Amino acid sequence: MSLTRTRRLRQALAGERALMAPGVVDAMYARLVAEAGFEAMYMTGAGTSATRLGYPDVGLLTMTEMVDNATRIADASDLPLIADADNGFGGPLNVRRAIQLYERGGVAAVHLEDQVLPKRCGHLSGKQLISAEDMVAKVKAAVDARVDPDFVVIARTDALALHGRNAAFDRAEMYREAGADVIFIESPLPDDLPHIAPRFPGIPLLYNMATSGKTPFLTRSEIEALGFKLIIYPNWLLLSACEAARKTLEVLKREETIASVAPHVMSFKQFFDTARMAEVQELEARYGTPENSRTDY
Structure with missing residues (x-):
């Protein structure tokens, strides 16, 4: 019996090597990533907004539009798909519905961020955050909503760029305690990177290789050495x-x-x-x- 995509993702996150997930925006890109021999893929919110609307990632896409795109991508390849779920499209009840829809669509993992509505791309200026307590409620709702216990909930904080390292770490710790399976600290600068893994032992960490250049373009081995287990490459294929x-x-x-x-x-x-x-x-x-x-x- 073959393993589910969620189980394969879990096993990959528990492996020795960091998992590389190229960013895709539609089904054809999913086919290309599978052809190239990668083990996972990532649906980029910024790329989805650009290709479906021709607009930047500033919270214009609805939950159903994002889920529809993720479902088409997941259907095109057997690779585990990690999908952007923005800020859950509202409060905890919206998060519950989003998780249920993404899971039914064949997605293996989503990441949720602690931004207000409307949200912005994590590498843009002008971000604002909800309270840590409100985000904790969203993480708990996400964990409760999944049917498959292997479905991966990734908690992202955008606090680093706004309030500094200590604030970001405090929030991330609260999200871990709320049940997040993976921690995603957005937009770390080179000086921040060595401090993240020592602060969060025992939980997989996500490295966002965004195209903005704020976070350095490191090799897989360099990222592994820093203690990260999942690397997403959001828009490199689309930009190419x-x-x-x-x-x-x-x-x-x-x-x-x-x-x-x-x-x-x-x-x-x-x-x-x-x-x-x-x-x-x-x-x-x-x-x-x-x-x-x-x-x-």
Whole structure:
């Protein structure tokens, strides 16, 4: 009997190596991460907002929009999915519903943050926090709401940038005592990093390799040495794709032909292979007729 995605995530977090989870924004990126051989993936809230709305991560997406995106991503790959759940989209009862919906959608873990509504990306300025006690209530609600005991609840605090290390650590300790499975201290600077793991022995820690550059771009081994067990890379794939798309558009505008770009992009066949055309064709052959089951693509 194969292990569930939640159980595999739990086992990975208990392993010796830090778990790397590239950020994805849709089902196709999930396929690419699986093809590349990673063991987990992360649904980025900022990337979801950018791709679905064309707006930054400032709390504009609703719970159902975020859950819908997470469900589509989880359905596209058997990899454990860690998903951004913002601040739980309201109070403890909203958090309960969010956890239930994410879990039903096939997500293996979510992280909740202690920001007010509307929230902001953790690496933007202008953040505001709810009280630590209110966040404790949300963490407890999240833990109570899960059906699968292996579903992972990650508690994030944004207090470091606003109130300093001691305040962030105090909050994180309260969230651990409330039942969080993983602690996520957002936006640590290089001077903060050596102090985090010694303060929180016995619980997995999350390292956010965001693109802002506030937290340093360390190697997996360097992050492991600092005591972190989970590394998320939120928007690197999306930013890579956007830059490639911009260059393609520049060439098309300038040359008025796509000919010089064609040798440098994924081939037609590679694209449909990643989209699992072979699986579709097998099903067509099983249920369809010979004329709609051709393999010459």
